Structure formats: C-alpha cells, structure tokens
Amino acid sequence: xxxxxxxxxxxxxxxxxxxxxxxxxxxxxxxxxxxxxxxxxxxxxxxxxxxxxxxxxxxxxxxxxxxxxxxxxxxxxxxxxxxxxxxxxxxxxxxxxxxxxxxxxxxxxxxxxxxxxxxxxxxxxxxxxxxxxxxxxxxxxxxxxxxxxxxxxxxxxxxxxxxxxxxxxxxxxxxxxxxxxxxxxxxxxxxxxxxxxxxxxxxxxxxxxxxxxxxxxxxxxxxxxxxxxxxxxxxxxxxx
Amino acid sequence: xxxxxxxxxxxxxxxxxxxxxxxxxxxxxxxxxxxxxxxxxxxxxxxxxxxxxxxxxxxxxxxxxxxxxxxxxxxxxxxxxxxxxxxxxxxxxxxxxxxxxxxxxxxxxxxxxxxxxxxxxxxxxxxxxxxxxxxxxxxxxxxxxxxxxxxxxxxxxxxxxxxxxxxxxxxxxxxxxxxxxxxxxxxxxxxxxxxxxxxxxxxxxxxxxxxxxxxxxxxxxxxxxxxxxxxxxxxxxxxxxxxxxxxxxxxxxxxxxxxxxxxxxxxxxxxxxxxxxxxxxxxxxxxxxxxxxxxxxxxxxxxxxxxxxxxxxxxxxxxxxxxxxxxxxxxxxxxxxxxxxxxxxxxxxxxxxxxxxxxxxxxxxxxxxxxxxxxxxxxxxxxxxxxxxxxx
Numbered sequence: 271x272x273x274x275x276x277x278x279x280x281x282x283x284x285x286x287x288x289x290x291x292x293x294x295x296x297x298x299x300x301x302x303x304x305x306x307x308x309x310x311x312x313x314x315x316x317x318x319x320x321x322x323x324x325x326x327x328x329x330x331x332x333x334x335x336x337x338x339x340x341x342x343x344x345x346x347x348x349x350x351x352x353x354x355x356x357x358x359x360x361x362x363x364x365x366x367x368x369x370x371x372x373x374x375x376x377x378x379x380x381x382x383x384x385x386x387x388x389x390x391x392x393x394x395x396x397x398x399x400x401x402x403x404x405x406x407x408x409x410x411x412x413x414x415x416x417x418x419x420x421x422x423x424x425x426x427x428x429x430x431x432x433x434x435x436x437x438x439x440x441x442x443x444x445x446x447x448x449x450x451x452x453x454x455x456x457x458x459x460x461x462x463x464x465x466x467x468x469x470x471x472x473x474x475x476x477x478x479x480x481x482x483x484x485x486x487x488x489x490x491x492x493x494x495x496x497x498x499x500x501x502x503x504x505x506x507x508x509x510x
Numbered sequence: 511x512x513x514x515x516x517x518x519x520x521x522x523x524x525x526x527x528x529x530x531x532x533x534x535x536x537x538x539x540x541x542x543x544x545x546x547x548x549x550x551x552x553x554x555x556x557x558x559x560x561x562x563x564x565x566x567x568x569x570x571x572x573x574x575x576x577x578x579x580x581x582x583x584x585x586x587x588x589x590x591x592x593x594x595x596x597x598x599x600x601x602x603x604x605x606x607x608x609x610x611x612x613x614x615x616x617x618x619x620x621x622x623x624x625x626x627x628x629x630x631x632x633x634x635x636x637x638x639x640x641x642x643x644x645x646x647x648x649x650x651x652x653x654x655x656x657x658x659x660x661x662x663x664x665x666x667x668x669x670x671x672x673x674x675x676x677x678x679x680x681x682x683x684x685x686x687x688x689x690x691x692x693x694x695x696x697x698x699x700x701x702x703x704x705x706x707x708x709x710x711x712x713x714x715x716x717x718x719x720x721x722x723x724x725x726x727x728x729x730x731x732x733x734x735x736x737x738x739x740x741x742x743x744x745x746x747x748x749x750x751x752x753x754x755x756x757x758x759x760x761x762x763x764x765x766x767x768x769x770x771x772x773x774x775x776x777x778x779x780x781x782x783x784x785x786x787x788x789x790x791x792x793x794x795x796x797x798x799x800x801x802x803x804x805x806x807x808x809x810x811x812x813x814x815x816x817x818x819x820x821x822x823x824x825x826x827x828x829x830x831x832x833x834x835x836x837x838x839x840x841x842x843x844x845x846x847x848x849x850x851x852x853x854x855x856x857x858x859x860x861x862x863x864x865x866x867x868x869x870x871x872x873x874x875x876x877x878x879x880x881x882x883x884x885x886x887x888x889x890x891x892x893x894x895x896x897x898x899x900x901x902x
Contacts, residue, residue, distance in 0.1 A: 285642065285650070290825030290850070297853045313702075313710055327566030330650040332708035374708065399819070417820045467822045472849060496858075500849040 272305040275484060276321035278347070278363075279313060282337040284421065284505070288327030288360050290469035294478050294497075295323065317346030322485040323356040326363025327417075328467060334362040335374045336427045341382055351384050356460040356485040360470060364455065364463035365389040368424065377453045385458045386427035392444075396421050401439030401466055402509045403454045406431055413437075414474045415504040416466025417491055421496065424465075433464050438508060441465060460484045472497075473504050482489050513554070516547035517606045524603070536592060539769045540599030551598065554605035555630035557612075561750050562626060565619045565638025567744040567794045569607040571771050572638060573617040576615040576747040577767070580615060583756020589614040598620050601630070613754065620654050624661040624700045629713070632702050636670045636750050640677040642826070643791035644701050644818040650665035655681050670749050672742060673729050674698075676718050678679050680705035683724070689749060693742055699792070699826070709858050733767065738768035739797045772801075777877075777891035784808070784891075786877045788884045791818070792826040798878045799831055806871040809851075810864070811884035812842045817880040832856055841883045842865040864890040 277292045285466040292308055299306045308387035313336070324347055341347050351357050357367060364453070365371040368387035373379030376391065398419045405412040407424065413489055414434060421438060426432060433455030441454030455464035462481060464470055471478035483489055524539030543550050562581075563573045570591075577590035591600060596617040604616055619625045620640070627635065637658070642651055657683035662669060665686025671678040675688035675698060682688045683706065695717025704711050707722040719725045733745040744767045748758055756883050758766075773788040785806035789798040813819050829851050837858045839847040844860045851858045861867035864887055868875065879887055 284826070285700075286820065287822035287825030290853075291823070293825070293853050330652050332652060332705075333703045335709060336703050336710060408546045417822060419820065464591065469822055469825055472825070472853070494852075496845075496849045496852040500845040 272307050273299050273323070273482075274307050274309060274318075274321045275299075275323045276309045276311055276318060276323065277325045277338050278311050278317065279340070280310060280327075282333040283323070283327040283329040283363055285330060286328045286361070286417075286467040287471075288363075288467060288469050291320055291327070291358060291360070291471040291478075292325050293487075294469065294471040294475075295325075295482060298475065298478050298492060299482055299486075301492045301494065304486070313340055317341065317344045317350075319346050319350045319353070319454075321350055323353055323358065323481065324350060324365060326357070326359040328361035328363065330362075331372075332374070334366065335379075337362075338366050338373070338379070338381065340373075342380075348382055351371065351461060354460060356462075356481060357384060358462045358471070358481050359464075360467060361465055364465060365422055365424065367461065367463055371422070384461050385456045385463060386430050387424050387456055387463065389422040389424045391421050392425075396464075397437055397440035397443065400508050401441060402437040402453065402505075403434035403439075403441065403466070404437055405434040405477070406457065409476050409480070410477050411501075413505050413509060414466065414470070415501070415508055416464070416468040416470045416475055417471060418465045419467065420465050425451070426453070429497065430456050430458050433462060473501055475501055512547045513550055516545075516550050517554075517609070519543065519546050520521065520603070520606055521795055524607075525595045526626060529855060536595045536603040537597075539598045540595070540601065540603035543602045544599060551602050551605070551626070551629040554602065554609070558605075558614055559612055560614045560616060560630050560710045560756060561636060561754060562616050562618045562623065562630070562632045563638070563750075564620055564623045565636075565743075566620070566641050566643045566791060567797075568597065568638050568740055569617045571740060571773050572636070572743040572747050575744060575766070575771055576636070576750055577615040579747065579758060580613060580751045580754055580756050583751055583758050584613065584754070586613055587611050591615070591617040591780070592737075598626065601626050602862045605630070614850060615646040621657070624657060627661055627667070632667055634668050634670060634750050634753055636746050637672070637678045638746060639672060639675050639739070639793070641698070641791065641793045641824065642683070643793075649669045649679060651700050652705055668753060670746050670753070672746060673725075674717070674722075676701045676711065676724060677705050679724055679727070688727075689731065689753070690727060690729040691731040691733055691742075691746055691749060691892055693737060693745075694735040706736065738770070738801070739793070740772045741767045744770040775888065777887050778889045779887070780865055782868050782873055784875055784877050784887065786879060786884065786887050788881065789878050790881055792823050794877065795827045799827070799829065802831075802876045802878065804835075804874050804876040806838070806875040807832055808838050808840060808867045808871050808875060808877040808879075809847050810841040810867070810877055810879035811839070811847050812841045812880050812882045812886075813843050814882045817882050821846045829854055829856055836871055838867045838870045840864060841880065841886070858867060
C-alpha cells in the first residue's frame with residue numbers, strides 16, 4: 271500500500287513553514303519502510319478524495335479566505351474526511367475546518383465544518399509566542415511544544431476534545447463565558463487542528479507518529495536521534 | 511531653543527555611552543534628543559533633502575551605498591545612518607549629529623516608515639522589497655504593505671520601487687510620483703494572491719497580473735534580469751542618487767549593480783578566515799546559500815528578539831545545495847537547523863560554540879548567520895567568547 275499525503279494549496283497556506291509537516295511525515299513514514307507519495311494540490315487542481323492524510327497550513331487573512339472558498343466549492347476534502355481520512359490543520363487551516371470564522375472584510379462565514387469550532391477575532395493583541403501543551407491522549411511523552419501567532423479565538427464545542435491542555439501560551443483562547451479555556455487545538459476522530467507552528471510535527475515526533483497512526487494503524491519503532499534531541503531541547507528550554 | 515537643548519543633551523548622552531564602553535551611542539543619543547523635544551525629528555529635518563530607504567532585505571548596505579555614491583556624485587557631504595539604527599531614535603541621531611549637511615540618506619524600519627515619513631518629509635523614498643520576516647513582530651507581509659499603501663497618498667514625495675514585488679506596487683498604488691524599476695519579473699513566494707483585491711494572481715509569465723489591474727503600470731527603468739538581490743538594490747540606489755543630483759554614468763551604474771556591497775565580513779577565528787554572511791529571513795537565506803560554494807559551511811542560528819523568535823521559516827528554505835558538504839550547525843537553535851537539514855537528507859553535526867564549529871569545519875569555510883549569531887562570530891574574531899545563556 272502507498273501512503274498518500276495531500277498538501278493543500280502551498281501558495282496560500284504556508285506562511286510559517288508548515289510545509290515542514292509534510293516533509294516530516296514523509297520522512298518518518300519512509301523510515302518505517304512505507305511507500306509514500308506526496309501530492310501537491312494547487313488552486314487549479316481538484317482536491318483528490320483518495321488521500322490518506324490531508325495537510326492545511328497557516329496563512330494570511332486574504333489567502334485564507336481564498337483557500338476556504340476553493341475548498342468549500344470543491345468538496346473533495348469534506349468527502350475524504352467523512353470517509354475517515356486524516357486531516358492535520360494548522361492555524362488558518364485549523365480555523366478553516368471549523369464551523370465558522372471571520373472571512374473577507376471580517377464578516378463571519380461558514381467554515382468546512384469538519385469540527386465543531388467557532389473562531390472570532392476580538393480586540394486583544396495577537397497571541398504570539400512559544401506554547402507548551404499537555405496532549406490529551408495517552409502518550410509516553412505527552413508534552414508538545416510549538417510557536418503560536420494568531421489573532422483568532424477559537425471556541426470548540428463541549429462535544430469536541432481539544433488536542434491538549436495549555437501549560438504555557440494562549441492556545442484556543444477564551445471559552446463561552448469569556449474565561450480562559452486553557453485548551454489548545456481540537457482532536458475529533460481523525461481530524462487534528464492546532465495553532466502550533468514550529469512546524470508542529472517537526473518539534474513533536476510523537477505527534478507526527480500519532481497522525482501517521484490515525485491513517486495506517488500501529489507503527490514500527492523508529493528512533494531518530496536528531497528528532498528526539500530537537501524535541502527534548504524545546505521541552506527543556508520551555509518547560510522542564 | 512528646546513531643540514538646541516535636546517540636541518546637546520543627546521550628544522552628551524551619546525558621548526557618555528561611548529566613553530563608558532556601552533555600545534556606539536547612536537540610539538541613546540537619539541532617544542535623549544526625542545525625550546527633551548518630542549518634535550525634534552520634524553525640526554531637524556527642515557530645509558534638508560532627505561532620502562529614506564526601507565524594505566525587508568538590504569536596507570543597511572543600500573543606505574551606505576547610496577550615501578557614498580550621492581556624496582561622490584554631488585561633491586557634497588551626506589548625513590547617513592550608521593550601524594543599522596533605523597527606528598525613531600536612530601533617525602533623530604543621524605540628523606542631530608550632522609546639522610549642517612543638506613543631504614541625508616536614512617535607513618528606516620518598515621513599521622516606523624509612516625511616522626518617519628510624516629516627520630521628516632523626505633524628497634525620495636526607496637522601497638527595496640517586502641517578504642516574510644520576523645513574523646512575531648511585524649505580523650503579516652500584507653499588513654506592512656497595507657500600512658505603506660495608507661501612508662503614501664500624496665504627491666509631495668517620489669517613490670522608487672522594485673515593481674516586480676507586488677507588495678511594493680500595492681504600497682505605491684496611491685502615491686503621486688512613482689519611479690518603477692523592473693528586472694523582468696520573478697515569482698514572489700508570498701504573493702499567490704493579490705495584495706490589493708485578494709484574487710489569485712496570474713504568474714504564468716513569470717511576472718504578475720491581476721484582474722484588478724495591479725501590475726499593469728509601465729516601468730520607467732529596466733534592470734538586468736540576472737542580478738542578485740544586492741545588485742537589484744544597487745540599481746534602485748543609483749536611481750535615487752541620480753534623482754538627488756548625483757552624476758553617475760552608465761558604466762559606473764552597471765559596475766555597481768554587478769558588484770554590489772553585501773552584508774558580509776571575514777572573521778579570523780582561531781587562525782581560520784571565516785567568510786561570514788548575514789541572513790535574516792527566508793529570502794536572504796536563499797541569497798546567501800546561492801552564493802556560498804565553500805566545501806565547509808557553518809550555519810549559526812539564534813532566535814533572540816531581533817533574529818525573530820519563531821524559527822519555522824527554516825522549513826521555507828531549501829538547503830539542498832549543501833548536500834555532500836561539511837555542515838556544522840551552531841547557535842542557540844542549532845538543533846532546529848540540524849533536524850531541518852537531516853529531514854532533507856543532508857548530513858550535519860552540531861557545535862556548542864563558534865570556536866568548536868570552526869574547529870569542526872576546517873579551513874575553507876563560509877558561515878551563514880542570523881543577526882545575533884553574526885555578532886557572536888564578530889565577537890569570536892575579537893577573542894570574546896560567545897555569549898551563553900541566551901536561551902530564547
């Protein structure tokens with residue numbers, strides 16, 4: 271079997287090096303002996319529905335609106351996600367997969383609705399800085415690190431699990447009562463959303479493996495000393 | 511009277527700072543001047559002919575080059591920025607320290623450009639380029655372009671821009687006088703959509719066109735397509751110098767563009783001559799990698815304030831040209847760099863200090879360094895050990 275990773279709209283959604291997530295997934299899958307194919311989808315292409323993992327990156331407001339329009343009209347990503355494909359969406363991409371978000375001119379528009387999450391802009395300054403998150407699932411090393419840089423506040427519905435709990439930084443921001451939600455991202459079925467750049471899967475090899483496992487099942491061990499050293503240095507510098 | 515006091519206080523503070531060995535004193539001098547007279551910038555700029563230089567990459571070198579050719583071409587002294595001090599205090603310091611010079615060439619930070627423009631009323635503004643840089647501080651590229659677009663709305667200044675950059679074309683869209691320089695077009699990695707109307711732009715010809723009309727204005731000056739980034743900046747500097755009255759013949763202009771000054775230095779570290787280039791963002795890293803051919807390369811990256819605190823941009827740079835060469839990563843964020851290259855299939859090692867990196871790299875070595883890492887290499891040249899503990 272060939273693992274197909276689909277990277278969506280590099281030109282629109284890659285402001286913060288998020289294409290590194292694709293490179294890391296390819297690297298870690300290939301290291302396990304998997305055949306991997308990385309499909310680059312441009313705004314001129316139809317979104318294929320047969321992919322195993324779909325990646326959405328961060329982007330500026332204008333390109334984000336364009337990407338959302340294209341994905342909503344195409345319908346391929348929604349179809350693939352409903353059929354159980356893995357989606358890993360970062361920042362602008364995380365906002366896009368939610369129920370609603372600010373669109374062009376700040377008007378609230380419908381998102382793709384892959385997760386029940388509502389993004390709003392408020393008057394607070396942008397959330398910019400290092401983030402440390404304790405992953406909600408069972409992981410030998412549950413601490414994740416990333417770098418957030420976003421204006422939006424994203425409220426996930428009680429039916430949705432976050433990716434994790436924030437130990438440092440802002441993450442999703444405020445909850446329904448305008449108190450701190452203390453959570454970061456979303457993890458619903460095979461759909462992952464996060465505000466963590468870094469890129470997140472480079473800084474957190476265990477999260478990269480969780481994303482791969484959601485697509486292909488249990489993975490063989492792979493001890494990548496450079497990946498582990500980098501992730502450990504970030505955790506040590508930021509948290510412990 | 512207040513200005514006189516402000517200038518005197520600033521000069522004293524700058525002198526005291528230098529004497530105490532605490533840096534070069536320019537920024538402090540300007541800060542004190544502005545504290546005593548908040549209107550100092552406007553007053554200091556009166557009756558002078560000022561050029562402002564701004565953009566993501568090449569501000570400092572282009573400002574220095576422009577000041578030099580303007581002075582040579584006019585025979586007049588030119589006040590100019592030194593050491594890249596480019597915010598309000600730096601600008602005040604330049605004007606305050608050379609009150610008698612009619613001509614001034616001033617480097618200006620992108621975010622301070624609107625205020626400096628309003629205060630000093632320049633004759634010419636040179637806009638070099640805009641691309642992603644220090645996203646933690648400046649926010650998005652489009653926001654800087656919008657800020658400039660909202661600033662240049664009158665006909666009392668002439669802009670000189672590289673129109674191949676759609677963000678600059680948008681920044682200049684409402685300005686009265688614009689000299690557009692083209693090098694024949696080249697894909698801008700951050701400009702898939704139009705800065706003016708957000709539509710997807712047509713880049714099929716290697717140049718951009720948008721349905722809204724952005725990109726359709728005719729260029730005045732055509733430069734050589736094959737020029738490097740510093741070479742393109744030199745072409746803009748020559749145009750600015752000519753508008754300000756410098757006589758520069760065609761042969762001299764070509765020579766300046768073919769062999770422009772670059773932000774580099776050769777440091778002697780433990781007996782090894784290390785050819786060192788400054789690289790601050792994806793665009794300048796690509797430029798530095800293109801021109802780097804030595805068998806051994808040191809990549810030195812920190813993420814302290816001025817470097818940009820987010821290192822994600824490392825994944826926006828293709829390091830493929832380093833495959834098969836000796837690569838040593840150093841700086842606070844050496845593991846970010848090492849892992850990025852490792853995933854690209856490039857063998858690397860890491861070193862905890864500049865000295866250790868030089869020892870590991872061998873004699874024929876180039877270093878590419880982020881801003882503060884560049885300073886660490888200069889410090890190593892002077893025998894000062896690398897600053898430690900600067901954890902981001």
